[in-house]
Amino acid sequence: MESGQPPHFLWSRADAQGNAYSRKIGGKEIVVEQKAGGLRFDKRYASHVNALLRAGDDLGKIAGQINTDAVMARALARFAGMRLTKNGEWETLVSYLCSQNSNIARIRANVQALCRNGSVIAPEEMAQMPSSELAKINLGYREGYLRESAKMVGSGEFDLMGLHKLDYGEAADELQKLPGVGPKVADCVLLYGFGKLSAFPHDVWIGRAMGKWYGVRTQKQVREFASQRWGPLAGYAQQYLFMLARSELGGTKARECPPGEEGKEQTNRHIRESTH
DNA sequence: CCCCAGGCACAGC
DNA sequence: GCTGTGCATGGG
Numbered sequence: 159m160e161s162g163q164p165p166h167f168l169w170s171r172a173d174a175q176g177n178a179y180s181r182k183i184g185g186k187e188i189v190v191e192q193k194a195g196g197l198r199f200d201k202r203y204a205s206h207v208n209a210l211l212r213a214g215d216d217l218g219k220i221a222g223q224i225n226t227d228a229v230m231a232r233a234l235a236r237f238a239g240m241r242l243t244k245n246g247e248w249e250t251l252v253s254y255l256c257s258q259n260s261n262i263a264r265i266r267a268n269v270q271a272l273c274r275n276g277s278v279i280a281p282e283e284m285a286q287m288p289s290s291e292l293a294k295i296n297l298g299y300r301e302g303y304l305r306e307s308a309k310m311v312g313s314g315e316f317d318l319m320g321l322h323k324l325d326y327g328e329a330a331d332e333l334q335k336l337p338g339v340g341p342k343v344a345d346c347v348l349l350y351g352f353g354k355l356s357a358f359p360h361d362v363w364i365g366r367a368m369g370k371w372y373g374v375r376t377q378k379q380v381r382e383f384a385s386q387r388w389g390p391l392a393g394y395a396q397q398y399l400f401m402l403a404r405s406e407l408g409g410t411k412a413r414e415c416p417p418g419e420e421g422k423e424q425t426n427r428h429i430r431e432s433t434h
Numbered sequence: 435c436c437c438c439a440g441g442c443a444c445a446g447c
Numbered sequence: 448g449c450t451g452t453g454c455a456t457g458g459g
Contacts, residue, residue: 162440254440257439257440257441258439258440258441258442259438259439259440259441259442260439260440260441261438261439261440262439262440263439264439265439265440299442300442303442337442337443338441338442338443339442340441340442340443341441341442342440342441342442343440343441343442346440359440360440361439361440361441362438362439362440362441363440364440400440404440
């Protein structure tokens, strides 16, 4: 929930420890709480929560498949249990249009300001927002990207949902036709909004991590390396590396696996036995 | 006051 | 195709 994925921008802490998070969905507040035996949340939202947390992913199996070296082993142990999330296509696009050359705290503030009643403003409406209203959000030069992209998506000129039927490479090329969308934003949108797990978003932290730990520098080298090493699960590898890099290579504190649970077998138990 | 941030568009090679 | 630079603004 605080790993730089869309929930980091769209959900809020509902307790002091960070064991519970909330968001309004369809006008109603939903709270998801991590308890000793699993997650607790209103059963009526089971399908929503299961989709968000990709409950169908076998985390133990995935961890085994991407555990190719000592660095990944360390990341997998330290952030044991961290899942990729599946978010709305439009809200994910908006989130990462806001993200370029920014920081997580500010991205969150921007995205929250683009929400009404817990949901990101629809593209048709965002396209028509008076510039005076949009300007209040202080998006900087990203404001134009957002408005123009909203126009293209809202009018149907750009078929956002149609990207689902393209493979990763085709979808990435297509997404980059939107203003403000380059390789990195496209990868984030495809990974977190479309569930295309072969995407490997390359930001400054991943750049540092890949250079220091794997000796690969250029974006092209990084893409090839990631694709070759982690293939269809590159997105999972990237998420763990991103957290490890922020934890070990920078000042930002990343939330880790609770003490005593490092290296514990990763399972889906916490999600499967969760609803009440 | 400084440097940096989940990059991109564009100009110039 | 590759490389350098400006960008609006706030976080730390």
